[in-house]
Amino acid sequence: MNPRRSAGRRLRRRPRDGCGGPAVRQLGESLDELADACRVLASAGHNDLTLGHCSLRDPQGRGFWLKRPGLGLDEIADRRDFHLLSWSGVPVDGAVPHIEWPIHAGVLTAREDARVVAHTHPWWGHLAACRATPLRLIGNEGVAFAGGVPLFGETPDLIRTPQLGAAVAATLGAQRAALLTHHGVVFAGGSIAEAVVTGLWLERLCRSNLVLDRADGAVTEIDAETAAAKAGRTFAPGPVESHWRYLRRRAEGPPSRGRCTG
Ligand SMILES: [Zn+2]
Numbered sequence: 001m002n003p004r005r006s007a008g009r010r011l012r013r014r015p016r017d018g019c020g021g022p023a024v025r026q027l028g029e030s031l032d033e034l035a036d037a038c039r040v041l042a043s044a045g046h047n048d049l050t051l052g053h054c055s056l057r058d059p060q061g062r063g064f065w066l067k068r069p070g071l072g073l074d075e076i077a078d079r080r081d082f083h084l085l086s087w088s089g090v091p092v093d094g095a096v097p098h099i100e101w102p103i104h105a106g107v108l109t110a111r112e113d114a115r116v117v118a119h120t121h122p123w124w125g126h127l128a129a130c131r132a133t134p135l136r137l138i139g140n141e142g143v144a145f146a147g148g149v150p151l152f153g154e155t156p157d158l159i160r161t162p163q164l165g166a167a168v169a170a171t172l173g174a175q176r177a178a179l180l181t182h183h184g185v186v187f188a189g190g191s192i193a194e195a196v197v198t199g200l201w202l203e204r205l206c207r208s209n210l211v212l213d214r215a216d217g218a219v220t221e222i223d224a225e226t227a228a229a230k231a232g233r234t235f236a237p238g239p240v241e242s243h244w245r246y247l248r249r250r251a252e253g254p255p256s257r258g259r260c261t262g
Pocket of ligand 1: 100121158184
């Protein structure tokens with residue numbers, strides 16, 4: 001049986017290796033969970049061919065685990081689809097990483113609170129990144145971004161150097177997410193659940209803004225203070241984890257494909 005056929009039903013799956021200490025097993029389970037996150041994000045509009053990637057801070061401080069290149073987010077099945085990179089972008093396994101690894105190194109270095117970072121090219125998000133005005137705080141999704149969604153406007157090109165990665169991290173600052181002009185989005189979370197829900201609500205907020213742009217200014221907006229107060233209730237760890245458990249229950253597995261070797 002092809003092990004990938006039922007990747008989405010792996011909530012009840014096992015550590016495959018059956019060896020290693022608790023820390024190793026916990027890391028493997030976290031990477032399996034991150035694989036679920038990739039597929040959930042793909043199903044929520046973040047898929048773009050084989051582009052886009054998620055990372056997890058290595059609990060031993062060796063660097064970060066990054067999605068392997070050459071795979072769609074919807075194809076990420078489990079821990080085998082990630083590899084460990086040093087903080088300077090050197091993969092431990094010698095394989096070629098995603099070229100935009102500096103985004104992850106930059107954000108995870110700058111943000112001690114972040115455990116997970118994602119960079120994707122969602123349709124509404126990348127269109128919102130072409131707008132010249134900040135996103136409005138609209139609706140239930142808007143309150144999660146009370147501090148705003150900053151725009152990185154330095155270049156629409158790939159973020160392929162440590163300097164650009166650090167610049168993206170500086171633009172992101174302490175916020176949950178940032179837009180990359182004519183390119184895509186970056187978002188971070190202290191947990192996989194937080195990162196995924198942020199990604200889903202970010203895409204919905206971008207869509208809301210673009211739809212309501214047609215209202216010619218006749219749109220109300222939540223003030224930042226009220227948004228932050230509501231986010232303290234709706235974006236608290238409890239509801240966010242509840243959302244994530246729901247999303248994982250609904251996650252569908254990737255189609256069967258051959259084993260990635262690169
Ligand atoms: Zn990109």
